[in-house]
Each structure stands twice: as structure tokens, then as C-alpha cells.
Amino acid sequence: MLRKLIAILIIGIFATSIITASSLSDQFADAGSRKKIHFTQTFTSSQDPGQGHENHQLSLILSPNQGTIYDGSMTFTSSEPVQIVVLHEINSDDAKGQPTWSIDGNTVYGLSLIDLQEKSGSFEFTGAALGLHSPNSKQFTSTVSVDGWIRGQPTEVIMQKIELEKEEPMSLLSRANVPATIPIHEGIYGGEKVLYIITDGSDEEYARELSEKQEWNVELAPVLADVPEDALQKIFVFKNGVKGEGLYGFQNEIFSSTPQQESEYSALSSVIEVTWKTGQKEIVFESANDVIAAEENGRIEFDETGVVLNTPHIVWPGGQMQVRADQEIADDMPYGGGQITEINEEEMTVTFVAHRGWGPDGRTIYYIVTDATPFGPAEMMGVTSSPTSANLIAHSGAVDLFQFKNGIKGTGPLGFQAGIAAASLGDENYSPMWRIYLIEWNDSENAKILETKSDIDSFRADDLITVSITRPTNSDHIVNCPFIDPFQ
Incomplete structure (x- = not known):
């Protein structure tokens, strides 16, 4: 069953409810092809049914009727800052890049949007329709006084209701899902390869330096500096020693856990900088235990920086993050089934949704x-x-x-x-x-x-x-x- 969403609006293809109660009967006066209009009315906005306005709110004060022109003045007060909308009858072929408004893409109106962004005001108008509009989704209430004329052959209405039929209201954002290709770093756990990314850091200087090194932004997240120890693992970063592909040009970083150690693993890593002491024989460490033992034996020094990095593991000994079976990224793609479309070890990148x-x-x-x-x-x-x-x-x-x-x-x-x-x-x-x-x-x-x-x-x-x-x-x-x- 289709649900009926009531909106304050009319276009010829929709049913109307004509208000002809006695309270309004004295508000019109014939003047040949013109009718006098004068009223004060309170309106509550509803979702704007115009194409491209689905997230907006609209109160249509004077609705469009073919061959009808309204002119006069309006004074309003509103619960939210609003814009004034005036519609103009045009042929769709005449749009030619000007702002337009349409429900179905067939009947098209020229759109004048007066961006007052005020809660009250007065305005002189001429057009095929008149309304109040909000560019956000919050419903508003307004009281409006109109004094003017209806020209042409109008239906005698002030407020008109149409029943906009939809199966389900839907909001599909443009570019709702896009690819993000992020550089990968190689680390070590237990002598085996770990591939990881760096997305955030608690220290501004550290984040800036790493952003420059990997040519991809490491975002600043100061609150990570206070994360409790039981939500962290350790990453050992080498400041000297054997040359390599590590963050500072020496051996690769060493992690204290991977997702294989599920009860211990955290993507949040506490940075411990490692420096070889003068006169020591430099080697490549392959595990956190080896690094800790070397520090206890006086061969290296630790600098517990207090910096925390977000270092999610992409590939680790015995496993990797799931790669989506369907690698096409679209606005309406399923949310589950994996967050990665490609792990490229040759280019050292990973592409996320x-x-x-x-x-x-x-x-x-x-x-x-x-x-x-x-x-x-x-x-x-x-x-x-x-x-x-x-x-x-x-x-x-x-x-x-x-x-x-x-x-x-x-x-x-x-x-x-x-x-x-x-x-x-x-x-x-x-x-x-x-x-x-x-x-x-x-x-x-x-x-x-x-x-x-x-x-x-x-x-x-x-x-x-x-x-x-x-x-x-x-x-x-x-x-x-x-x-x-x-x-x-």
C-alpha cells in the first residue's frame, strides 16, 4: 500500500481540497478577471516535495494554478529563519540553466529564492506561487498575512492540499560511498610481516611529520593521549640502527600484538621510540620480546613518548581484513560484506569504502x-x-x-x-x-x-x-x- 504524505502544494496532476468555509467566503471579491485576496493564516511546514529539495521544509502559502498570477504583499513571523519562495510559470524548454522547481520533472517552474534567513519580515511579490522555505529538515510554523490580487482564471483557493504518494520516503546522498586509497606501512610481529595504516595521532607535531612522510593526512585526535593502557598496544619505532623502510629510515616498526591475538589487539598504539646506545652491535629485531630484552640488557634506550597513533592492521601473520566480493563502489551499495576493495602490496596502498x-x-x-x-x-x-x-x-x-x-x-x-x-x-x-x-x-x-x-x-x-x-x-x-x- 502506498503511503500518503500530505504537503501544502498543488500542481494540476494532484487532487486538491478547496477551502470554501464561511470563514473564508468574504475574503474574495470579483473584479472581472481579478479576485481580491486578503487573509491571515497559520501554516505548519512539511517536507519539500520538489526535486533536489528532499531534505528541506516548505510551507506553500499560495499554490500554483495554470494561468494564474498572484501579486500583493505578505507579512510573516516564523518559528525558524526562512527564505521566501516565488514560483513562475515557464516552459521546461525555456529553463536554460535558470533555477527551477518541479515535483515530477515535467511541470517546471522558475524559482526565485529570497534568502532572508529571518524569522519575520514583509515582502512584495508577483508570481505563480508563494511560499516559505527552510534549507534544513526541521519543521517550522509560521503565521502569514497576505493582501493582494489573483489574476487570470484561478480556482478560488487560498490553501490547497495535495496528496503526494510515495512508497517510502528515501534519502540517497550523492557520493554517499567513495573510494579512499591510503598508503600502507610494513611492520613486524614475531618475525613476520604486518601491513598497517596510520590515520590519526594524539600529538600535533607527530601527526604533521607523519603526514609529510606518507603524503597522506594523519588527523589530529588529542583525546587519544589519555586512552587507558588496557585499550592500547605498543609500537616500537626505531630512531637509528640498521637502515630500512621504517618511519625514520631504519628497521620496520614492531608491534606487541596483531588481530591474531584477538584478546590483546588494539589498533591504538602507544609509541615507544627506540635508540641504539653507542658501541652496541646493531641488529634487526623481529619481536617485541626481543626489543624489551635488549632494553633490559642496556643495549638500547626507550623513549615512551606518550604519543598514541591509530594504526589499524590490514594484513598480519595468519590473516587480513576482508576484501569485498563486489568491488564496485556505489551510493546504494550494501554496508556490510567488507570495507576494503583492494589491497595493493606492489603499490603499498589499500582502498577503503x-x-x-x-x-x-x-x-x-x-x-x-x-x-x-x-x-x-x-x-x-x-x-x-x-x-x-x-x-x-x-x-x-x-x-x-x-x-x-x-x-x-x-x-x-x-x-x-x-x-x-x-x-x-x-x-x-x-x-x-x-x-x-x-x-x-x-x-x-x-x-x-x-x-x-x-x-x-x-x-x-x-x-x-x-x-x-x-x-x-x-x-x-x-x-x-x-x-x-x-x-x-
């Missing part, structure tokens, strides 16, 4: 997914299981990320609209580690597109949504989702 969402202020963000806890969600997404991440559930090293479990269909991980993060790149509280909350519409028929953290707070305060922390299999749920710029 970067997912689009919203930052706390509504700006676009992209993120990749590298690991998660508990095992079930990690398996569903096709990423590494990392139980130690659960130690961040109540820590500032994890930030809130809100996903939707019902409402508007879309490109989010659960099949609904894209998620909203409580921090973004450049924010002091940004972290690649995310504590997942679920948003559920109390009445999914009233669902709208939310784009900001303040949207969430507002709709939650109005008891329109329920927000709850996610606990799959009754377990703490943390996901490593580094925010990135996939277009760098």
Missing part, C-alpha cells in the same frame, strides 16, 4: 571502518574484531556517533538516513573511536531528515525520537571509524 555522514554542525564528513567490538557487528561489517576497544565505552577517548534504526530510508549502516557525529576533524574532542547510539522515531510516519547534533537534541526534547546507547548481544559497542578526506 569511505562512507558519507554529517558532522555535529551539518557539514559533510567521510569515514572508513577498520575494527569494532563486539564480534557480531565486526563480522557483519567485515572488519577486524577488537575486544579491547570496549575499555573506551565510558572514556573521553570515544565520541558519540548517532545512527538511525528507522525513519527515512537511506545510506546509513542500518538502511536508514546517514549518521550524525558529535565531533568532526579539527574539534578538540575528535577521536576515531566511536560510541554508537541509535535513534528511533517514536512515530516513523513523522520521520524527517536530521543533519546536526542540535537537530537530535531538539527532536529528542520534543519527544519525537528516542536515543539509546547500542549494546549488541548485551555488550559494549565501539567502532574504529577514522574520519578522512578521501579526495586528498
Whole structure:
């Protein structure tokens, strides 16, 4: 069954409800081909049905009728800052690049959008339709007074309702999923190869230096510096010794665990810089135990820098991250089944699917997914299981990320609209580690597109949504989702 979404609008192909109650009967006066119009009315906005305006709100005050021109003045007050919309009858062939508005792509109107962004004002208008518009998804209420004339052969209406028929409201963002090709580094565990990436760092200078070395941004996440020890592993970085392909031109980095040691592994690595003492015979270490033993024997020195890096493992002894069977990246691709499309060891790169969402202020963000806890969600997404991440559930090293479990269909991980993060790149509280909350519409028929953290707070305060922390299999749920710029 098709659901009927009521919008304040009319175009000839839609059914109308003509208001002819006695309260309005004295508001029209014949004047040949003109009719006088004068009224004060309160309107509540609804989702703008115009193509390309699906995430916007619209209150249409005077609806379009073929051959009708309105002119006069309007005064309004509104609960939210709004824009004024005036539509003009044109032939679709005459559009020629000018701004237009259309529901079906067939009947097209020229669009004048007066960007007042005010909660009140007055305006003189002439056009085929008049309305108030908001470029975000939050519903608004407005009271409008209109004084003017209807010219032509109009239907005698002030407000007209059409029933916009849709199977399911849907929001498919453009470039909802894009490729992100990231440089790989080679490390060592137990004498065997580890391939890993570096996405974030707790220290600004360290992040900048590594960004220059790998020619790909390492994002600053200061909150990682305070991550507890039980959510970290160790990475030994060599400042001298045997020449090699390591970060400083010496031997490769050594890790204290890999995903093969599931109960110990963490993508978050505490950086220990290793320096050979003068006069010692330099060798290539192959395990963390060997490095620790050499330090205890006085051959090398440790500098426990306090720096934490996000170093997700891509390939490790005995395993690797899942590569998607279908490697075509599209806006409507399934969220699960793996987050990688290619591991290129010849070029030393890995290509992730970067997912689009919203930052706390509504700006676009992209993120990749590298690991998660508990095992079930990690398996569903096709990423590494990392139980130690659960130690961040109540820590500032994890930030809130809100996903939707019902409402508007879309490109989010659960099949609904894209998620909203409580921090973004450049924010002091940004972290690649995310504590997942679920948003559920109390009445999914009233669902709208939310784009900001303040949207969430507002709709939650109005008891329109329920927000709850996610606990799959009754377990703490943390996901490593580094925010990135996939277009760098």
C-alpha cells in the first residue's frame, strides 16, 4: 500500500481540497478577471516535495494554478529563519540553466529564492506561487498575512492540499560511498610481516611529520593521549640502527600484538621510540620480546613518548581484513560484506569504502571502518574484531556517533538516513573511536531528515525520537571509524 504524505502544494496532476468555509467566503471579491485576496493564516511546514529539495521544509502559502498570477504583499513571523519562495510559470524548454522547481520533472517552474534567513519580515511579490522555505529538515510554523490580487482564471483557493504518494520516503546522498586509497606501512610481529595504516595521532607535531612522510593526512585526535593502557598496544619505532623502510629510515616498526591475538589487539598504539646506545652491535629485531630484552640488557634506550597513533592492521601473520566480493563502489551499495576493495602490496596502498555522514554542525564528513567490538557487528561489517576497544565505552577517548534504526530510508549502516557525529576533524574532542547510539522515531510516519547534533537534541526534547546507547548481544559497542578526506 502506498503511503500518503500530505504537503501544502498543488500542481494540476494532484487532487486538491478547496477551502470554501464561511470563514473564508468574504475574503474574495470579483473584479472581472481579478479576485481580491486578503487573509491571515497559520501554516505548519512539511517536507519539500520538489526535486533536489528532499531534505528541506516548505510551507506553500499560495499554490500554483495554470494561468494564474498572484501579486500583493505578505507579512510573516516564523518559528525558524526562512527564505521566501516565488514560483513562475515557464516552459521546461525555456529553463536554460535558470533555477527551477518541479515535483515530477515535467511541470517546471522558475524559482526565485529570497534568502532572508529571518524569522519575520514583509515582502512584495508577483508570481505563480508563494511560499516559505527552510534549507534544513526541521519543521517550522509560521503565521502569514497576505493582501493582494489573483489574476487570470484561478480556482478560488487560498490553501490547497495535495496528496503526494510515495512508497517510502528515501534519502540517497550523492557520493554517499567513495573510494579512499591510503598508503600502507610494513611492520613486524614475531618475525613476520604486518601491513598497517596510520590515520590519526594524539600529538600535533607527530601527526604533521607523519603526514609529510606518507603524503597522506594523519588527523589530529588529542583525546587519544589519555586512552587507558588496557585499550592500547605498543609500537616500537626505531630512531637509528640498521637502515630500512621504517618511519625514520631504519628497521620496520614492531608491534606487541596483531588481530591474531584477538584478546590483546588494539589498533591504538602507544609509541615507544627506540635508540641504539653507542658501541652496541646493531641488529634487526623481529619481536617485541626481543626489543624489551635488549632494553633490559642496556643495549638500547626507550623513549615512551606518550604519543598514541591509530594504526589499524590490514594484513598480519595468519590473516587480513576482508576484501569485498563486489568491488564496485556505489551510493546504494550494501554496508556490510567488507570495507576494503583492494589491497595493493606492489603499490603499498589499500582502498577503503569511505562512507558519507554529517558532522555535529551539518557539514559533510567521510569515514572508513577498520575494527569494532563486539564480534557480531565486526563480522557483519567485515572488519577486524577488537575486544579491547570496549575499555573506551565510558572514556573521553570515544565520541558519540548517532545512527538511525528507522525513519527515512537511506545510506546509513542500518538502511536508514546517514549518521550524525558529535565531533568532526579539527574539534578538540575528535577521536576515531566511536560510541554508537541509535535513534528511533517514536512515530516513523513523522520521520524527517536530521543533519546536526542540535537537530537530535531538539527532536529528542520534543519527544519525537528516542536515543539509546547500542549494546549488541548485551555488550559494549565501539567502532574504529577514522574520519578522512578521501579526495586528498
